[in-house]
Amino acid sequence: MEFAELIKTSRVESVVLAGAGLPPARGTLCITSHHLLLSSRPGGAGAAATVELWLLIRNVDAVEKRLCGSSGTITLRCKDLRVLQLEIPGMEECLNVASSIEALSSVDSLMMMYPFFYRPQGLRLEDGWHLFPLERFFQCIAAQTNQWRLSAVNKDFSTCPTYPPALIVPAAVDDGALRKAARFRHGGRFPVLSYYHRKNGTVMLRSGQPLTGPNRKRCPEDELLLAAALAQAARGFVVDTRSLQAAKQARMGGGGTEPKSAYPRWKRLHRPLERGRPLQESFVRLVDACNDASLSMDRWLSRLESSRWLSHVKAALSTACLAAQCLEREEACVLVHGAEGTDTTLLVTALAQLILDPSCRTLAGFQGLLEREWIQAGHPFHVRCARSAYSHARLKQEAPLFLLFLDCVWQLGRQFPRSLEFGERLLLALFDSAYASSYGTFLGNNEKER
């Protein structure tokens, strides 16, 4: 496929750009394979200064066109929630531009995406990729205890396709047992260490759901793994991010949850967190409500309420709190999982670490946390962030879990303004780049693909 095939019109003169909070600007519109460019010349009628718009086409979430007479208006709704309007003279140009943008913005192939073409000045390709290796994280733990080891069981991604090559596991469990335990867990995501709480030596683990199925299968290796993780700690809590009923229903599909009899020292807690489609719909409703400035106070509050977004934020924070409490106050270990262990699980483990560990609240620490708990842990960014709130496309696997995480971090920052080294802008930049970016950090679904 060539980009050139998708671009029907590459250049249109005297296009008027308008957006919220911007004065309208007239200029030349160019469409390249990855960008939409609009530059207005100074000295033109009404144009005060040169406006230059560089919009990643990947950022476009929805294109709406409206024709009237010989000109047309294209409304671009972006994934970063910007709304831009282009007024294009000439009906044919307008249609061409619209269809070009539509085609370019829905290119689904990873290899064709802009990060593969983007070369920032002064940076070599290899630089910057290994700033936060898991090995260094492990060294910190190894300095405290010898209960854990770095395992290369997933070196060729054969044990678990969504895990990174290096994983931290109990020292008492060998790689063979890990492979067997992996077969007992959804997606091969056997329990691995996510966080070591230095203060009392307790740990937080995460995994996929156990595949007990309707016959309540057991797996001695998995039981051994969890028992080894407990070590001297008297007991542990399994924080299941589904409701008890949903967890029971999952048995029919081959999943399930840890039975008390098989894991006597673990106590299960169910804290249902929404994900997938309901979460995406909640996001869409929230954005709709926010964009309607004409809403009366009552309508605004009722729409905010019916979006349920803040309920999701509260639920996520409460669950992370609970996990953090278990570690800090109960001095117990925690295993967090939902169904696949790639969405709400990561939300909870990442937030709990932010709550527990001051080093995660520094800029570098937060980046490390994102790298560890979201990117390497296999949150499927590519499918979850393919479309944002405006898209009319049929939703497949989109869900704004990462945005929910950022919102939770923002809420923490509001309550503890002196505890986070970074500000709101970092969170906004992360949101933008998770959905469309010049950088490859959030590309792909897991380490294997990358």
Next chain:
Amino acid sequence: MEHIRTTKVEQVKLLDRFSTSNKSLTGTLYLTATHLLFIDSSQRETWILHHHIAAVEKLPLTTSGCPLVIQCKNFRIVHFVVPRERDCHDIYNSLLQLSRTAQYDELYAFSYNPKQNASEQVKGWQLIDLAEEYKRMGVPNANWQLTDANREYKICETYPKELYVPRTASKPIIVGSSKFRSKGRFPVLSYYHKDKEAAICRCSQPLSGFSARCLEDEHMLQAISKANPSNRFMYVMDTRPKLNAMANRAAGKGYENEDNYSNIRFQFVGIENIHVMRSSLQKLLEVSGTKGLSVNDFLSGLESSGWLRHIKAVLDAAVFLVKAIAIESASVLVHCSDGWDRTSQVCSLGALLLDSYYRTIKGFMVLIEKDWIAFGHKFSDRCCQLDGDPKEISPVFTQFLECVWNLMEQFPQAFEYNEAFLLQIHEHVHSCQFGNFLGNCQKEREELKFKEKTYSLWPFLLDEQKKYQNPLYNPDFSPELSLLEPNTVSFNFKFWRSMYHQFDRSLHPRQSVLDLIMNMILLKEPLLPAPPAPVLLKSPPCFKKEPPLVPGSDSLRTIEGSSSADNRYSEFMEELGKAEPALVSLEYGVARMTC
């Protein structure tokens, strides 16, 4: 004193109304002539002024004792458990008596002695001089003059003596117009905009009924519009909803008929009446006082209370007024029914948006003196200072403060004062400790000789103004920002946690940037880098630990010196002096979740 049967009860428990663990502080309860005082085992004091008590309630007996719930006008709610029922009954009865005052001279202001001599007292009352303020605005001038028509309060009892009217409005016009206005409150100047030569005027509704007219009143309005050389058109804003205004016509009152008055544009802005506001606040407090509220219940409760809708309506009206003056240079006449509730809100907020002087500490005092106290907002009735008609109580002034707070949130650099200033004023509007807000109008205040027998609040606030200064204030950060243009889109209005939960400490964030800056200014400390970040931990209710208690720093204080101003300050300092706790328990009360 004859109401006090028990002065001291030991082993009383104080419950935290939002704690789910039912933990409590145990201490001793003292009943004095003016305050209820609770001292807990770590010597921390809670002072409650009798005048602040809005309601006392005795709940059914439990195994641990007899619960007593006290609701205060400053939104403090305390829940005591008294071990013996007889003691509880005695306290309950005493408080019922003490919180209801029948006469002004029984109020705290008449016994409060701040150790000032007589000349200081007089000087305190002279601190705010309204004649000076009108001079600052630029009146009297070629078009506006001082009238002595109301010198003996003959024309209007609820207006002040000094009133400014257009030069062309002769005395017969004034008298005639006042007869055509409810309670004689004829159109007078409230604020004069020097640059635009436009004026904000205020009055009450006309007694127009279905068809009555009054030539003098028509002349009066014409005189106002003629006093503005830049725009002959004037707006008449009726701040009521149209339906209410029409209903008033049946009672011989009503609103101006555009056909009878030349050059007016008539506009309804739809702010609800005092009864709607009272029940709205009631609903709001019920919602915010619920334990373990879910986000959705909070939002739907907030919506059904309608409170934020009313706040927005008031601010929208002020924005409308300001646009008429700033953009069209047109004078505006504002009224509601009697012209002392909604009219005061809209006129004072309008002036606050137009004139940066009112955004200074002194200027805000002047604004309250002028548009609220002098023009006869019925503080005594609205705040229930004397035992009276409960239907007269309404949070009109609280709404004004909340509107100002919303503006402060939108323009953090534009105000010299901070939130604590608003809260302190709110405290004293209800405390009856100072003479400023006592009574319903100037005439009453003069007859009862408040200026001789009580003290003015303002000098005390000025003395401690360091506490009320907004550290971000920058009077010249933008000279064109003399006019504030707030954005009144719905989502800019937030629940005012610091007001409605000001005493529920567990609901506040444990770190506040503003407190930090204030502390640095108070202690003159250089900006230090943040301390090594403490381990913070969010606690689900089941495991919550109480924050460490800090002993009261001034437990030796005598009752005479126990002005609530002092009390609040000591609490404030305690808050600041508190060492960064190693374990920060974090509440996730929904009220704090901000969108």
